[in-house]
Amino acid sequence: MSGLRARQKADRHRRIIEAAAALFREAGYEGAKIEAIAAQAEVSIGTIYNYYENKGDILGAIVSLEVNEVLNAGRGVVARPPANVGDALDTLIGIYIEHSLHYLSKEMWRQAMAISTQLPDSPFGQAYTALDRSLTEQIRALITRLQEIGLVRRDIDGAALGELIFNNMNMMFIEFVKRDQAKIPELRAAIRRQNRILVAAIAV
Amino acid sequence: MSGLRARQKADRHRRIIEAAAALFREAGYEGAKIEAIAAQAEVSIGTIYNYYENKGDILGAIVSLEVNEVLNAGRGVVARPPANVGDALDTLIGIYIEHSLHYLSKEMWRQAMAISTQLPDSPFGQAYTALDRSLTEQIRALITRLQEIGLVRRDIDGAALGELIFNNMNMMFIEFVKRDQAKIPELRAAIRRQNRILVAAIAV
DNA sequence: CACAAAAACAGAATTGACTCAATTTTAGAA
DNA sequence: TTCTAAAATTGAGTCAATTCTGTTTTTGTG
Numbered sequence A, B: 001m002s003g004l005r006a007r008q009k010a011d012r013h014r015r016i017i018e019a020a021a022a023l024f025r026e027a028g029y030e031g032a033k034i035e036a037i038a039a040q041a042e043v044s045i046g047t048i049y050n051y052y053e054n055k056g057d058i059l060g061a062i063v064s065l066e067v068n069e070v071l072n073a074g075r076g077v078v079a080r081p082p083a084n085v086g087d088a089l090d091t092l093i094g095i096y097i098e099h100s101l102h103y104l105s106k107e108m109w110r111q112a113m114a115i116s117t118q119l120p121d122s123p124f125g126q127a128y129t130a131l132d133r134s135l136t137e138q139i140r141a142l143i144t145r146l147q148e149i150g151l152v153r154r155d156i157d158g159a160a161l162g163e164l165i166f167n168n169m170n171m172m173f174i175e176f177v178k179r180d181q182a183k184i185p186e187l188r189a190a191i192r193r194q195n196r197i198l199v200a201a202i203a204v
Numbered sequence C: 001c002a003c004a005a006a007a008a009c010a011g012a013a014t015t016g017a018c019t020c021a022a023t024t025t026t027a028g029a030a
Numbered sequence D: 001t002t003c004t005a006a007a008a009t010t011g012a013g014t015c016a017a018t019t020c021t022g023t024t025t026t027t028g029t030g
Helices: A004-031 A033-042 A047-052 A055-079 A085-100 A106-118 A123-149 A158-178 A184-202 B004-031 B034-041 B044-049 B055-079 B085-100 B108-120 B121-149 B158-178 B182-204
Strands: none
Touching: A004 A047, A004 A106, A004 B034, A004 B085, A004 B182, A033 A047, A033 B004, A055 A106, A055 A123, A085 A123, A085 A158, A085 A184, A106 A123, A106 A158, A106 B034, A106 B108, A106 B158, A123 A158, A123 B158, A158 A184, A158 B108, A158 B121, A158 B182, A184 B158, A184 B182, B004 B034, B004 B044, B004 B055, B004 B085, B004 B108, B034 B044, B055 B085, B055 B108, B055 B121, B085 B158, B085 B182, B108 B158, B121 B158, B158 B182
């Protein structure tokens, strides 16, 4: 329990992630060479590959940290949602979007998304899919909450609606990170406009 | 006009695409080495890079062919849609999905999607975004058509609705190609279920 | 028909992610 | 403390995409 080996392992994990995060930000994903990450983390190239299957998995670990923070922040909204369907959705989605560029640059997001579709069975590919599912699930939880409060019709298919809202938001976010000039307020406004159709359909 | 050089160029383009398409199918995208494509097309490696910026652009050219066929097939549905909102959407989306695996394997789709987010400014990245936009536009055209016929309420925001439906379908399709076991009928059923919420909201 | 400039081609050299066999370190039994 | 097996580390080597620099082909002009 907490032997030398375990401590060293955790320490190396941390050093690799910190080195990679710094270099990804400075030089971009492609620009951050494994050799440089290894040097900065003070481990060898081989050790990095002992900890992560490939370069993408290193980025994946960083993305997971960010998305988990977002999920945590979202819980508050689900617990006490604004007393209006449109605002409730906008608030939750706002948290997702505003948090999203905290640690990750658009370029890092692009790479992460690309890797997750390119290698869906790699550790990160699976983790990413699971994160998407958690976000979908959180939106569904909000809808269920709104149904309980009596703001959303009880006969609405919450699961399908959660998927619809998440999928739309996610695709909009993908397009957003693909264009460097795209701005957060415009993204949120576009999503609000799309959701308005749904809100009209589901509000009591 | 149509000099030797232009003819040779077109011919080499064709040979490269044909060689690449065959090898991508046989060996997968990663498995198809540029050297092998060059050999099969009877050009040198350098020539391939003279015609395409990178390996992804070769795949991109093939994807564009497929999506353009799909767009063409969709025109018929927009011109004469089924006399029911749900069926109209299902028919158009059905055409997209059923065609999708005609020339391209799931693995090729994964790679193509990954490249388009990874390199949004490359020739293919831009072309792919434009294709997505065309599909969105076609769905919007269908909605407009249905509004004209009197099947969809006139006060519905057609542009936002088109985006919502396309984005949801596209994300479902991405998840579909990420899982090799996923089957087309299940995909279509899931999308129908999601769209049902919308249909209820917009049908006259 | 020459011939010079422009365009296209060829393939060797470069580059960078990833592998693997050899070496070092750790754990824990005697 | 000493020793051995297991675990972890190392970095030189491999492989394949992409680049680069000379060479060849085409074009159009005199």
